[in-house]
Amino acid sequence: MNEHTWHDAAIREALQVYFIMxxxxxxxxPLLVLEEAIEGGITLFQFREKGTGALKGEAKVEIASRMRELCRWHGVPFIVNDDVELAITIDADGVHVGQEDEGAAAVRERIGGKLLGVSAYNVAEAEAAIRSGADYIGVGPLFTTQTKEDAKAASGLLVLAEMQGSDIRIPIVGIGGITAANAGEVIRAGADGVSFITAISHAEDPTGAARELLHAVQSVRGTSGYNLRAGEQ
Known part of the structure; x- marks a missing residue:
């Protein structure tokens, strides 16, 4: 039941352009935004229904189910932020939890082999996440962000370098304040992909915004010096 069904190489591919909304x-x-983002090339979608004006109850389940079906139709992995019960109910591909959410080890027990992501602010939190069964870690916020009402202060890219110099070997996605302009820096610093909310959700052209982010990531990932951790599996 708890055997992991996701392998590192597949996770690194999925994390490239990681849309949260x-x-x-x-x-x-929101469904139109997601559809346009998928058309633009997002590689993973996280449903994060939190903060001011967030849906609850049946309304939350309904929109999550519709987004899940849209992602399934297009072959894009769909994961749920924090709400394990919802993830199980709609058969999401996985769950992502933060440091203040349900403990990662408990979530792993509940979701079995589904994809488990854990937010980490530093090396110690990343190591704890790995011990708890995380498949990947979301590191940040790397840059200042106003999207998350409870966001910590930005850590900068140095934390990625610190993880590169430690024994952190599982896939990493950078989070917090990421745009097409700085996405390449995040990949060069050691992340496998970048995640973002408003860079797409507030874009006039979500398809174009997603395509621009994908290009920014793949132009660095395609270079020979990209992320040596990937070859150490």
Missing amino acids: GSNNCLKD
């Missing part, structure tokens, strides 16, 4: 993060119909 809830209904309250959008300037237009």
